[in-house]
Amino acid sequence: MKTVRYYLKAFRQTARFEPLMLPCTLLAAICRGVRPFINVYFSARIVAELYAGDSSKVLFTSVGLCVGLNLVFQILTDWLNLTLQVMRTRLSQKERLTIENKLFTLDYAKLENSEFQELVHLHSESMDKIYSAFSQLAWMVNDFVSGLVTLICAVAILLPLFKLGFVRTGEGFVHSPWFFAVLVAAIAVSAVCTVLLTNYTSRVWFQSQYRYGKLDRLFHRYRDILSNYNSGKEVRLYKEQALISREATQQLLTKGETILRETSKQSAAASAYMAVIGAAIGFGVYTFIGVKGLLGLFDMEALIRYTGSFMQVIAGVTAIAGTFGRSAQIVPNLEYFFRIANTESSMTYGEKDVDLTAVEIEFKNVYFRYPSAKSDTLKNISLKIHKGERLAVVGRNGSGKTTFIKLLCRLYDADRGEILVNGVDIRDLSADCCRKLFSVVFQDFKLFAMTTADNLTAGETPDAVRLKQCLAEADILERVERMEKKENTVLYKDLSKDGVEVSGGEAQKLALARALYKDAPVVVLDEPTAALDPVAEHKIYQQFNAFVEGKTAIYISHRLSSCRFCDTIAVFKKGELVGVGTHDDLLADADSEYANLWNAQAKYYLEES
Amino acid sequence: MQRKRRSELLDNIGYMLKNWYAWHRRSYLYILARIPALIAVPMLSAFAPKVMMDSITEGVSIQTLVLRVALLCIGIAGASWIAPFMEQKLLGSSQILRMRYAVLSFRKTMSADFVDVESLAGRERLERSGTFVNGAYSGAQHFCDVVCSLSQAVFGIITSVVLLYKLPVFMLVLILVTCLLGFFLDQATYRADKRTREKTNPLMLKFNYFYRTSHEFPAGKDIRLYSLGDWFLKITADVLKAYTKIMHRFLRVTYTTSALQALLYALRDGVAYFFLIRAVQQGTITVSDFIFYFSVVAGFSGYVSQLTYQYNQLLRCTLECQKFRDYLETPEKGAQEKPEFPAAESYSVEFRDVHFRYRDSENETIKGMDFSVHGGENIAIVGENGAGKTTAIKLLCGLYTPTSGEILINGARADGYAQESYFNLFSVVFQDYYFLPVSIAKNVTLQNEEDIDRDKLWKCLEKAGIREKIESLPDRENTFMDKTVHKNAADFSGGEKQKILLARALYKGAPILILDEPTAALDPIAENDLYLQYNALSSGKTSFFISHRLSSTRFCDKILFLSDGRIAEFGSHEELMAKKGKYYQMYQLQSYYYREEAGQV
Secondary structure (H helix, E strand, C coil): CHHHHHHHHHHHHHHHHCCCHHHHHHHHHHHHHHCHHHHHHHHHHHHHHHHHCCCHHHHHHHHHHHHHHHHHHHHHHHHHHHHHHHHHHHHHHHHHHHHHHHHHHCCHHHHHCHHHHHHHHHHHHHHHHHCCHHHHHHHHHHHHHHHHHHHHHHHHHHHHHHHHHCCCCCCCHHHCHHHHHHHHHHHHHHHHHHHHHHHHHHHHHHHHHHHHHHHHHHHHHHHHHHHCHHHHHHHHHCCCHHHHHHHHHHHHHHHHHHHHHHHHHHHHHHHHHHHHHHHHHHHHHHHHHHHHHHCCCCCHHHHHHHHHHHHHHHHHHHHHHHHHHHHHHHHHHHHHHHHHHCCCCCCCCCCECCCCCCCCEEEEEEEECCCCCCCCCEEEEEEEECCCCEEEEEECCCCCHHHHHHHHCCCCCCCEEEEEECCEEHHHECHHHHHHHEEEECCCCCCCCCEHHHHHHCCCCCCHHHHHHHHHHCCCHHHHHHCCCHHHCEECCCCCCCCECCCHHHHHHHHHHHHHHHCCCEEEEECCCCCCCHHHHHHHHHHHHHHCCCCEEEEECCCHHHHHHCCEEEEEECCEEEEEECHHHHHHCCCCHHHHHHHHHHHHHHCCC | CHHHHHHHHHHHHHHHHHHHHHHHCHHHHHHHHHHHHHHHHHHHHHHHHHHHHHHHHHCCCHHHHHHHHHHHHHHHHHHHHHHHHHHHHHHHHHHHHHHHHHHHHHHHHHHCCHHHHHCHHHHHHHHHHHCCCCCCCCHHHHHHHHHHHHHHHHHHHHHHHHHHHHCCHHHHHHHHHHHHHHHHHHHHHHHHHHHHHHHHHHHHHHHHHHHHHHCCCCHHHHHHHCCCHHHHHHHHHHHHHHHHHHHHHHHHHHHHHHHHHHHHHHHHHHHHHHHHHHHHHHCCCCHHHHHHHHHHHHHHHHHHHHHHHHHHHHHHHHHHHHHHHHHHCCCCCCCCCCCCCCCCCCCCEEEEEEEEECCCCCCEEEEEEEEEECCCCEEEEEECCCCCHHHHHHHHHCCCCCCEEEEEECCEEHHHCCHHHHHCCEEEECCCCCCCCCEHHHHHHCCCHHHCCHHHHHHHHHHCCCHHHHHCCCCHHHCECCCCCCCCCCCCCHHHHHHHHHHHHHHHCCCEEEEECCCCCCCHHHHHHHHHHHHHHCCCCEEEEECCCHHHHHHCCEEEEEECCEEEEEECHHHHHHHCCHHHHHHHHHHHCCCHHHCCC
């Protein structure tokens, strides 16, 4: 039932993706199903005409018709198949695009949900296996319908035999109606057997693919690790070759090879049974047709038609049976697809806009807990960030600093309490306004395989002067100017051979430039100097004041020296705000968290002075 | 050029056949059995109506009829048993062959010289070689099928022609000519296909890039805050539009070639039937022969297109094979028989005018380095980004060989000794890290299960400051790492991962300890903890500590200040501060904000 429901949904979706897909598939399937009967029909007819000694004119008309019809069907099926091939690719692309669309536009909170991520992971994994559920389904329909059409045509042609079958034509078993009854029963049984066997083989195949896939995935993981050239250092220095070789390949070479051998043996045996069943049935049918033919109960034309059609019965049944096994793979993929496609954002936006020239933010008793987490990540946070204030956020790893930022940027909503922007609840702001509020450089920022200009401007036409200015402020202009096409050089090698690889420090500076270019009223920098040397770090510090001029700025860093040029410092500890104040205020209490953090780092620099 | 390509083609076919013979020679027999069966099935099926007609025309007894039909069906049963049976067996062996090739390339990646692994050219070689072993349609696996289908087509055509011997010679010539023309039409289609692919490949690369990017969840933050999602979706939609346009052009070409081909085959069939009917009318063949030949002629076009298709597949396989061999046959310095590096109490390090230039680069990264470090000294290496700190370390470890100059450990050059034993001297924690998809214990010890020294393991975890965390895990040290493979794998933060790596370096216990930016992901307290423990960790060892945080220099004996590939300054903190040179300046820069007088800027 579930299968049928998903198939219906999938057909509707297919029609939406590619309206001509299903009609073309059906047409192609019918052509494919009918096609063999052209030769069956005409070869029989020509034989009859040859026996009758008909004139060459009659004969050549038949030949002409036969060849002509074949030509038409050939061209039609070729064209349909070529078109379908393109449609299948497009279908799979649109399938991917739908998922991509969802992942790009869904609430970040939903995206980061581990259950949702697991779903996406399952979907990708099954896509790797079957490429595209929708185009597989179209294939399946094609096979099923053409098999069905063939079967129907064949049975229609063989129908007169049924009448003959139930008439006793002489002494002996082969003449009795029982023979025919046994024959029909045997065909029915064999059809069922074929279906069962095909199902069995595909199940065996899936199982072994699953078992082998597990080994193979492991092997591929090792290959990925090794293909990343960075890993080569450790592999050599720590002599990991023996361990890796053993963990990665030994199982594959022994257990994996056995699985492959066994599977091929099993499915070979199954397909061989089908051959024998087919031949045994063939023997019965040919005998039956022969016996009746010997009695002259039908002419040569009918004889050829019957023998030819009978072969098609077997072909039809096999084609239909083959489709059943495939649905086991398609249905789960469809399920994942629709579950992802039907996941909706739950964050709502209001209509309000705030003055973007001066922004004040207030956290009021904010609590937050990640879904599936056992305790709150943020507890009762109340904090006011004034217009133009520079706030440093410090704390140990895991104290909730980054979560604080995520709430601030409205990637998440607070569970309790409220966040006010210029006195307006952040949930009442328009989506557009929310986006314009923040320029953020996250710790795990990401630059994309596009030009520097595109990375900074997000595809807008760049303001050349400001672009340069931002690059200069982030101290990366010189590097960009050194690139072959300057700011129009593509970054990374993913999409272009001429792409430029940038180092971690350079990437960090580019991300900073991106944040500057956006020119939002609130600037958030999460560990922006972690990959930078002291000189570069100092430059950024010095320019910091210039580029956050008039803006509200929030700064997270493990290098506490950065606190010194911030107006206020917020200290986090285990999800709680344990101190807010200036450097001197906070340091006044020698046992405070801030003092601990500061002294741990500063003592190495202070002994000198 | 043409000749060279042909010899390369044959050479690669030979290579694949040879490996096939070595790894799974039994499957040659499968092919030998499968080809006749494949050809026999349609022939025997075509033969069936003839047998029936002949029997009825002759008016044979029922026994004779049954006997004939039985013989025929046994033939069909046999052939249609063998064909799919062998197909499945071959599928298994072709998977085995692909796996073996994949393992070969895997081993090569582990044994190749590091420079080859890291260099752009080497990485490209590896990437190109991948097409040969990745996926069911890769050359390594597909080759078996191609060999089989190609032979089937060739022998099918030959058999058909032989069976049609009763047709006039002129007719056979016509059939062969249409085959040839069909072959050329097919080739035209493949060329168009190749051209189209060259155009669509960059598009698909782009499409896949954005699809992949959408699956990188952390990037979702930037995508949302910088409103990139809609733009990316627009790019992707444009890519699809461009793709469709190209494919429509391609379709127009293939519509034409396929129609031409259909016409050609219709012409051939028409002429063949004409001659067959003439032959019947003249009494050269019987009506029942006619029906048999009719089927044989009809089966012809199938063989011809199969031939062209498989020929092109063969070319593809050999091309992929060539790329694979380019990678596999990259020369290695090789593990020559050399003596072990002599063991000592402590190890001194000396650089003598060391220069180094990356293979792909025009400029030297290391421009002449001279320094010497006594055994047991703790050295801090500092300098700006790109000053050559990591490169110097890689040179020291023997991962790179200096372009000129020499590196001496206890006065001995590395290249005089077995590389393995030289590597034994170093415990290194690099900045970029990865973990194997095995247990934590194995990741730290890099030993097989039975060889792990548990006591030592726990001691090292303790020293690295990660023992508590590991003890809190449900499977403790046997917990798996790497979530992409093991669902129950443990998650670690960046700082914790660095501590596990430190434990690995300690477990190895090599006499020279090198830490590259071990504190980058640590908070101030964790950083301080590491500093406090550092002397205990490095006691009795020669150690190098690379860091951007200059506080690290305070517990090291000497500071090596690198600038632009050279040693700018070398000495103790006090010496360098007194010198008031580059180090002094940098130290002032970083300590500025920590000092009392800094106050508000």
